[in-house]
Amino acid sequence: DPERDAFLYGTFPDDFAWSSATSSYQIEGGWNADGKGESIWDTFTHEGGHVQNNDTGDVACDSYNKYQDDIDTMKDMGLNAYRFSISWPRVLPDGTIDNINEAGIKYYSDVIDALILAEITPMVTLYHWDLPQALMDDGGWDNETIIDPFNDYANLCFERFGNRVKLWITFNEPWVVTLLGYGTGEHAPGIEEIGTTVYTTSHNIIKAHAKAWHTYDDNWRQSQAGQIGITLNSNFVEPIDRDDASSVEAADRSLQFNLGWYAHPIFINGDYPEVMKDRIGQKSMAQGFNESRLPEFTDEEKAYINGTSDFFGLNHYTSNYAWDLGLNLNTDPSYWADSDVGSMQDDAWPTSASSWLRVVPWGIRRLLAWIKKEYGDLPVYVTENGYSDEDVRELDDVMRQKYYTSYINEVLKAIEVDEVDVKGYTAWSLLDNFEWAEGYTERFGMVYIDFSDEDRIRVPKISTEVYAEIVANHGFIKGMTTMPTTMMTT
Numbered sequence: 001d002p003e004r005d006a007f008l009y010g011t012f013p014d015d016f017a018w019s020s021a022t023s024s025y026q027i028e029g030g031w032n033a034d035g036k037g038e039s040i041w042d043t044f045t046h047e048g049g050h051v052q053n054n055d056t057g058d059v060a061c062d063s064y065n066k067y068q069d070d071i072d073t074m075k076d077m078g079l080n081a082y083r084f085s086i087s088w089p090r091v092l093p094d095g096t097i098d099n100i101n102e103a104g105i106k107y108y109s110d111v112i113d114a115l116i117l118a119e120i121t122p123m124v125t126l127y128h129w130d131l132p133q134a135l136m137d138d139g140g141w142d143n144e145t146i147i148d149p150f151n152d153y154a155n156l157c158f159e160r161f162g163n164r165v166k167l168w169i170t171f172n173e174p175w176v177v178t179l180l181g182y183g184t185g186e187h188a189p190g191i192e193e194i195g196t197t198v199y200t201t202s203h204n205i206i207k208a209h210a211k212a213w214h215t216y217d218d219n220w221r222q223s224q225a226g227q228i229g230i231t232l233n234s235n236f237v238e239p240i241d242r243d244d245a246s247s248v249e250a251a252d253r254s255l256q257f258n259l260g261w262y263a264h265p266i267f268i269n270g271d272y273p274e275v276m277k278d279r280i281g282q283k284s285m286a287q288g289f290n291e292s293r294l295p296e297f298t299d300e301e302k303a304y305i306n307g308t309s310d311f312f313g314l315n316h317y318t319s320n321y322a323w324d325l326g327l328n329l330n331t332d333p334s335y336w337a338d339s340d341v342g343s344m345q346d347d348a349w350p351t352s353a354s355s356w357l358r359v360v361p362w363g364i365r366r367l368l369a370w371i372k373k374e375y376g377d378l379p380v381y382v383t384e385n386g387y388s389d390e391d392v393r394e395l396d397d398v399m400r401q402k403y404y405t406s407y408i409n410e411v412l413k414a415i416e417v418d419e420v421d422v423k424g425y426t427a428w429s430l431l432d433n434f435e436w437a438e439g440y441t442e443r444f445g446m447v448y449i450d451f452s453d454e455d456r457i458r459v460p461k462i463s464t465e466v467y468a469e470i471v472a473n474h475g476f477i478k479g480m481t482t483m484p485t486t487m488m489t490t
């Protein structure tokens with residue numbers, strides 16, 4: 001509708017964080033440099049057969065050696081924050097605190113010092129999917145004995161970097177970690193248990209997250225005065241028919257199964273959404289299980305988990321329509337079937353190089369408003385948002401320029417009109433990088449890299465100029481020279 005789609009001129013709060021993001025396995029390379037231990041992604045890519053063209057992150061963007069180039073680029077763009085992740089096996093090669101790799105500690109200490117020198121605030125993710133292989137050998141996230149090694153790892157990072165790092169994220173996208181890692185098998189460790197292990201691994205991750213938050217809150221917050229939270233990913237889900245109660249309910253149920261799965265315990269009451277407990281419970285009984293496939297938290301665990309995030313970290317890329325499929329007790333045990341929701345994307349929505357990513361700018365505004373309504377008026381960081389190109393050298397990335405302009409404008413509306421307390425925006429990604437199972441065939445970077453050139457030269461695309469001007473103006477003012485003429489409104 002015209003009101004929804006009108007472009008809004010205006011500025012963001014003065015202290016707004018203008019950021020870009022990367023992650024360790026996707027950009028660093030140096031997979032076995034200076035004492036680093038193997039991660040499950042080293043194993044997964046070296047095994048072959050899981051990634052397009054059998055690409056690996058052995059070298060990736062070589063940021064292990066070229067991180068200063070990355071920081072120089074962000075400095076040139078005027079960014080004031082940078083979200084990156086620490087590779088757990090680079091600092092703890094066996095995963096446990098018994099063997100600290102000081103060379104790994106020094107690498108991240110140097111990166112942090114270089115960011116501070118460039119007046120760029122570091123935002124550090126502790127877990128962005130590269131689990132030490134040694135811990136996978138003990139069952140990985142499906143074994144609750146992993147909770148203590150994760151806490152020891154988090155505590156080490158707080159101890160060594162917390163004097164300079166004041167924004168911590170425990171996990172990046174537990175939904176992807178469990179669904180793609182233990183459900184579809186598309187991601188490391190490649191386990192295919194779509195109806196059971198996705199829930200037992202998530203259960204352990206939520207407990208591990210809570211323990212790390214309490215460790216910071218008890219031992220470090222007073223002296224370091226930082227903030228620690230979690231980053232969750234979700235599409236916005238629009239009812240296929242807003243006047244049909246069953247599809248409105250189905251859309252909300254889909255958001256509960258995607259986002260509420262983790263956000264409800266952490267931000268509401270320490271427990272899973274009622275609709276998940278109810279549906280998965282009913283289906284599990286009908287499928288012959290003697291207990292629900294969704295594990296239960298004890299009352300003590302609920303009290304321990306509730307309230308364990310200082311902000312809401314949101315990764316958002318795209319949206320979809322949903323409708324009700326009706327309660328079906330005859331399905332096989334499957335996360336996809338558990339929610340009884342049909343979903344699709346509109347063919348009118350512009351495409352990207354990623355099959356799941358269509359451009360729907362108004363979705364980010366709707367999702368931010370939904371989060372405020374559902375979880376309260378808490379600070380929100382958009383910790384990822386971005387667009388993918390095909391594997392071609394195209395520096396005038398017009399679609400990405402329009403994507404960023406349109407989505408950032410919708411975030412402005414969320415702040416100005418819907419009064420959502422958004423503290424920062426993070427463009428995924430600074431660099432073209434290793435896009436997981438798609439390898440280097442899908443490019444999310446504002447900066448182009450030729451992965452066949454061993455020098456991995458950073459070549460800024462035009463979107464760096466568009467984003468830089470938005471940052472310089474703290475938003476949108478008339479006459480901005482780089483603004484694309486036609487926005488994306490769908």
Ligand SMILES: O=S(=O)(O)CCCN1CCN(CCO[C@@H]2O[C@H](CO)[C@@H](O)[C@H](O)[C@H]2O)CC1
Pocket residue numbers: 023026172173176233315356384428435436444
């Ligand atoms: O429900 S379906 O399975 O039919 C559709 C799957 C939708 N997922 C949502 C999460 N997305 C990962 C986002 O992943 C994030 O975004 C970036 C770009 O992908 C990655 O490079 C980052 O590492 C990651 O944090 C992959 C696609």
